Amino acid sequence: MKYLNNSFLIEHVKAEYLAKKFGTPIYCYSYKKLKMNIIKFKNNFKSFNPLVCFSVKSNTNVNLLREIRKLGCGADVVSIGELMKALKAGVNTKKIVFSGVGKTTKELNYAINKNILLINAESKSEIIEIEKIAKSKKKIVNIGIRLNPNTDAKTINKISTGKKEDKFGLTEKTFIELVKYTKNSKYINLKCLSIHIGSQILNNLSYEKMLKVIDKVVKKSNHKFEYVDLGGGIGIAYNNKTKKFNYKKYSISISKFLKNHNSKIIFEPGRSIIGDTGILISKVIYIKKTKSKDFIILDSGMNDLMRPALYGVNHRIIPVIKKGGSSKKTYEFVGPICESTDKFLTSKNFQKLKEKDLIIICDVGAYGMSLSSNYNVRPNPVEILIKESKINIVKKRQKLIDLI
Numbered sequence: 001m002k003y004l005n006n007s008f009l010i011e012h013v014k015a016e017y018l019a020k021k022f023g024t025p026i027y028c029y030s031y032k033k034l035k036m037n038i039i040k041f042k043n044n045f046k047s048f049n050p051l052v053c054f055s056v057k058s059n060t061n062v063n064l065l066r067e068i069r070k071l072g073c074g075a076d077v078v079s080i081g082e083l084m085k086a087l088k089a090g091v092n093t094k095k096i097v098f099s100g101v102g103k104t105t106k107e108l109n110y111a112i113n114k115n116i117l118l119i120n121a122e123s124k125s126e127i128i129e130i131e132k133i134a135k136s137k138k139k140i141v142n143i144g145i146r147l148n149p150n151t152d153a154k155t156i157n158k159i160s161t162g163k164k165e166d167k168f169g170l171t172e173k174t175f176i177e178l179v180k181y182t183k184n185s186k187y188i189n190l191k192c193l194s195i196h197i198g199s200q201i202l203n204n205l206s207y208e209k210m211l212k213v214i215d216k217v218v219k220k221s222n223h224k225f226e227y228v229d230l231g232g233g234i235g236i237a238y239n240n241k242t243k244k245f246n247y248k249k250y251s252i253s254i255s256k257f258l259k260n261h262n263s264k265i266i267f268e269p270g271r272s273i274i275g276d277t278g279i280l281i282s283k284v285i286y287i288k289k290t291k292s293k294d295f296i297i298l299d300s301g302m303n304d305l306m307r308p309a310l311y312g313v314n315h316r317i318i319p320v321i322k323k324g325g326s327s328k329k330t331y332e333f334v335g336p337i338c339e340s341t342d343k344f345l346t347s348k349n350f351q352k353l354k355e356k357d358l359i360i361i362c363d364v365g366a367y368g369m370s371l372s373s374n375y376n377v378r379p380n381p382v383e384i385l386i387k388e389s390k391i392n393i394v395k396k397r398q399k400l401i402d403l404i
């Protein structure tokens with residue numbers, strides 16, 4: 001994705017062309033970038049050959065999941081719906097892990113029937129429920145237990161999941177009790193310790209602390225874990241100032257951990273695989289000038305891209321057509337939704353815009369479309385994948401009529 005003669009391209013396709021042909025807003029993804037991200041991710045950890053289970057929650061588009069599967073990934077799912085999508089995309093059941101604190105009996109039943117690799121349980125009640133279902137089916141079910149390591153991921157508070165006050169996982173004490181419990185179960189095979197301390201993590205230290213806790217707990221539990229599922233969470237650079245995550249350091253820390261533990265590593269990356277593969281192309285509907293600032297009112301809103309409203313985070317905004325030399329302005333980019341939180345970014349020094357101009361909201365491949373809603377009865381945008389310069393509609397724009 002780059003500018004050529006001041007026009008933004010996704011692979012070899014002009015963003016301007018897509019907007020003309022399909023209307024706006026558009027989620028558009030680059031296959032080339034997706035493929036590169038997966039190859040790079042695997043390469044970074046090739047010394048211990050992990051199982052990479054793409055975190056479906058970050059992007060649930062079934063056609064993208066199919067491409068991700070073809071590039072060798074499994075799936076990490078958190079609901080029956082995500083599991084069904086992973087299966088529809090052809091993901092091998094032996095490469096699917098099921099996480100989440102609130103799996104219902106129906107969901108567990110479905111997962112057990114499908115013989116997926118692991119159900120990562122997060123409470124004693126859930127383990128008892130799995131055992132009950134397994135017994136009724138006369139099956140032995142492979143599970144993991146999620147540990148809460150009480151480790152600060154040093155990320156946005158709202159996406160931290162590994163501190164003791166978070167609802168996720170189990171304390172060291174309960175974890176060890178449950179390891180003992182499962183040893184006596186005829187219907188449960190405890191194969192995995194799972195963990196996920198948060199998302200958009202850029203600090204290696206958090207992972208190092210997490211690995212130390214796992215090392216201690218595994219030794220204490222005196223159990224041979226076939227798998228250690230380290231979850232996802234690796235962050236990406238949403239702006240040029242962000243320090244990039246140090247993969248090499250993380251890989252070295254894991255290799256050190258593996259010297260003492262003969263387990264297969266599982267990763268559940270979402271954002272690091274798909275985050276920077278997607279953009280949201282949007283049109284300026286109106287420009288509203290006030291004394292203190294100019295509002296750029298876009299045709300995409302917080303229902304299309306919720307991250308800024310939900311977490312107070314920024315996504316870069318760039319013009320579809322760069323205009324050299326024009327005077328710069330301070331703009332507040334907002335959506336049309338009737339909420340004051342429907343605001344994307346305040347940008348100083350943006351090139352002068354006029355109504356009907358096109359802009360791009362960057363790095364929206366993860367938790368973009370998957371968090372979208374129909375709030376204000378607004379149909380979901382079309383999703384397009386550019387693959388080898390071919391324009392593939394991977395999900396049609398929702399029809400207004402279907403919402404009425």
Ligand SMILES: Cc1ncc(COP(=O)(O)O)c(C=O)c1O
Binds near residue numbers: 055058076196272
């Ligand atoms: C259990 C679990 N695994 C994996 C992920 C994916 O995280 P990320 O997209 O940050 O890699 C999440 C997201 O929060 C998660 O909850």
